Amino acid sequence: MKRLIVAALAAFASLAFGATTVPPSLITPTGSTAGQAIISTGASTAPVWGAVPLTGITGTLAIANGGTGATTAATARTNLGSASLGANTFTGKQLQAVDFAEYRFSATSGSNLNGWRFISNIATTADGTLVLQHSTDNFASNFTNALTFSTAGVGTFSSRPVFGTATPWDNSNLANPASTTGATFTGGVTLGYSGPLFALNDTSGTNSTTIGFQKSGTALWGIAASSSTSTLCINRYVSGTLTDCPISVANATGVVTFADGIAGITSGTAASAGVVGQVISNSTSGTSMTTNTATACSSASLTAGHWLVWANVFLSPAGTTVVTGGQAGINASSAAFTNGQYSSIYGINETGSGFAMTPPPLNLNVSATTTVYAVGQLTFTTSTATCNGYITALRVQ
Incomplete structure (x- = not known):
């Protein structure tokens, strides 16, 4: 009976001890710091106060509870919508709101x-x-x-940029660059191009465009195109003051006007071929004549241009030839008399006496090379006659 009571008490005591818990208020905090917990150190040693190690926590912590909901970094970035360590495509603004970013x-x-x-x-x-x-x-x-x-x-x-293989010009590698609002060049200017163009544009439409020529800053000459009259002028300056326009060209007609005349050549040199003042002359002698028939006593070949032509014809009968009349003229087509360009003498009765005749000058304007003739005609009987011709042409245009 005694053994039965002892066993019952032991069983009761064991049950009572196993079911008993210690209230938190009775746990002494001695030796702990804020935030620590009672941590088991194993089955054979007493628990101690300490920080809970993360290695002891298993499972994943949801994003709602402050976690990432993942067990790997890559999955965590995906869950949190973070950029990966590789390439990323951002569809929104990326802002660095920090000083000296x-x-x-x-x-x-x-x-x-x-x-x-x-x-x-x-x-x-x-x-x-x-x-x-x-x-x-x-x-x-x-x-x-x-x-x-x-x-x-x-x-x-910080240094001059290069565009492709081209280096831009600026005020460091281009000395004294010209301004678009006006500039003064102290050296020569050359335009090198397959079709160079230097244009002056009067944007007012009522003034003039001018190229000036100066000496030590004083105007000497100017080429001016008037926007109001469309006339081109060569302006003359005396002591820097505009004096007159010696040469002007009308835009509508192309007519050139020389206000002060044209100075002639004083060097004694003949004018060259094709130049105003050119002279062409020729003479022929002993050309046989037939009575009362126009004869080319001399001729000259004139190139295209405007010419003033003179001629002199000497009619020379033989010693026994009886002369009753004669003519002399200038013709541009053949040995003939046309358009009244001749002189004549009739009503004479001379034997063996020759005489000279000078016809009126011929004003001739041709567009191609043309032969002009000094023409003579003699009316005679008994014997023979010849003529000598001299012709001179002066280019006037």
Whole structure:
């Protein structure tokens, strides 16, 4: 009976001990710090106060509870919508709201220290520039500003840029560049092009376009085109003051006007072929004549142009030839008399006496090479007669 009671008490005591819990208020905090918990150290040693190690937590923590809902970094970035470590496509704005923000480009190799970066000098309290920099030591201390944008949006290159293979001209490599609003050239200017054009445009439509020629800053001559009259003038200046327009050309007709006349040649040199003042002459002697028949006593070949032609004809009968009349003229087509361009004498009765005749000058304007003739005619009997001709032509245009 005694053994039965002892066994019953032991069983009761064991049951009571196993079901008993210690209230949190009775747990002594001695030796702990805020945030620690009672952690088991194993089956054979007493628990202690300490921080809960993450290695002891299993499973995943949901995003709603402050976790990532994943057990790998890649899955976590996907769950959280974060950018991957590889290439990414952003469909929205990427904003760096920080003073002196920068965006850097560099190689993945640690041995290559070359790099580029955009760096903003914008701070919380002040505006600033945006700079494109290059570095050869990964921006440790050596870098240069390749391009700087000011707060007004103006870009400044630290050195002259190259567009393709072309180098732009500027005031550093082009001495004294000309301004589009006016410039003075102190050296020669050459236009080299397959079809060069130098145009002066009077945008007012009522003034003149002028090219001036000066000596030590004083005007001497000018070429001026009047917009109001459409006349081109060669202007003459005396002591820098416009005096007159010695030569003008009308735009409507092309007529050239010489206000002060044309000076002749004083050197004694004959005018060249094709030039105004050119002279062509020829003489022929002893040309046989037939009574009362026009005869070419001389001729000259004239090139295209405007000519004034003179002639002299000497009618020479033999010693026994009886002469009763004669004629002399200038003709541009054949040995004949046309358009009244001749002189004549009749009603004479001379034996063996010759005489000279000078016909009126011929005003001749031809567009191709033309032969002009000094023509003579003698009315005679008994014997024979000949003629001598002299012809001279002066180019007047």
